[in-house]
Amino acid sequence: DQQVKQNSPSLSVQEGRISILNCDYTNSMFDYFLWYKKYPAEGPTFLISISSIKDKNEDGRFTVFLNKSAKHLSLHIVPSQPGDSAVYFCAAPYAGGTSYGKLTFGQGTILTVHP
Amino acid sequence: GAGVSQSPSNKVTEKGKDVELRCDPISGHTALYWYRQSLGQGLEFLIYFQGNSAPDKSGLPSDRFSAERTGGSVSTLTIQRTQQEDSAVYLCASSFWTGAGNEQFFGPGTRLTVL
Numbered sequence: 001d002q003q004v005k006q007n008s009p010s011l012s013v014q015e016g017r018i019s020i021l022n023c024d025y026t027n028s029m030f031d032y033f034l035w036y037k038k039y040p041a042e043g044p045t046f047l048i049s050i051s052s053i054k055d056k057n058e059d060g061r062f063t064v065f066l067n068k069s070a071k072h073l074s075l076h077i078v079p080s081q082p083g084d085s086a087v088y089f090c091a092a093p094y095a096g097g098t099s100y101g102k103l104t105f106g107q108g109t110i111l112t113v114h115p
Numbered sequence: 116g117a118g119v120s121q122s123p124s125n126k127v128t129e130k131g132k133d134v135e136l137r138c139d140p141i142s143g144h145t146a147l148y149w150y151r152q153s154l155g156q157g158l159e160f161l162i163y164f165q166g167n168s169a170p171d172k173s174g175l176p177s178d179r180f181s182a183e184r185t186g187g188s189v190s191t192l193t194i195q196r197t198q199q200e201d202s203a204v205y206l207c208a209s210s211f212w213t214g215a216g217n218e219q220f221f222g223p224g225t226r227l228t229v230l
Contacts, residue, residue: 004157006157032216034218036221041223041224042223042224043119043206043208043220043221043222043223043224044158044206044221045221046218046219046220049216049218051216089157089158091158093214093217095171099213100213100214100217101146101148101163101165101171101213101214101217102148102160102163102171102173102174103148103150103158103160103219104160105150105157105158105159106157107156107157108157108158
């Protein structure tokens, strides 16, 4: 049962353009989400998060949008840079009851930014 | 300060052999997590430790998998009688606390190949 889904395995954009990475979830108890970025042969690194009390969170070139009614979130990167080329994962830390901790990850989207 | 370290970085073993994977978390982090990423898959939760509480083992795929955390610091993930489907990158992460907003810091992973 895939509770967090990233339906686009890959995305290719031109440098300077906007990258939009999408993520859907099925568990209505999820109330916090994180995006991680992963380069080859490295562990994932935290990028940005959003709480369900917000519908938008912005950090520099990165903005995450949350649509709770649609159970959908998206990560916008603008402008995209070649160094943004990596695998992006969305994740939810809700573990059931009042417990948080272990992350449920989506399958990841490979972003390639062309110069 | 030092990040999360894992050893070995690569491990090749024969089917049926036991393997041990090691994780050194960031000093002072009370929570430690193990995940794995199989080829073409997202990150899958395995087990996590929080302070002195009993570990959450709900993600371990079979009783061939076990983990321990000694002295609240270093952790070892043991896979007994390895199978080819155990081939994956095993990632360790640690965090100050467990909660909705906790950021997990990941190590570079151990790539396990079972021949």
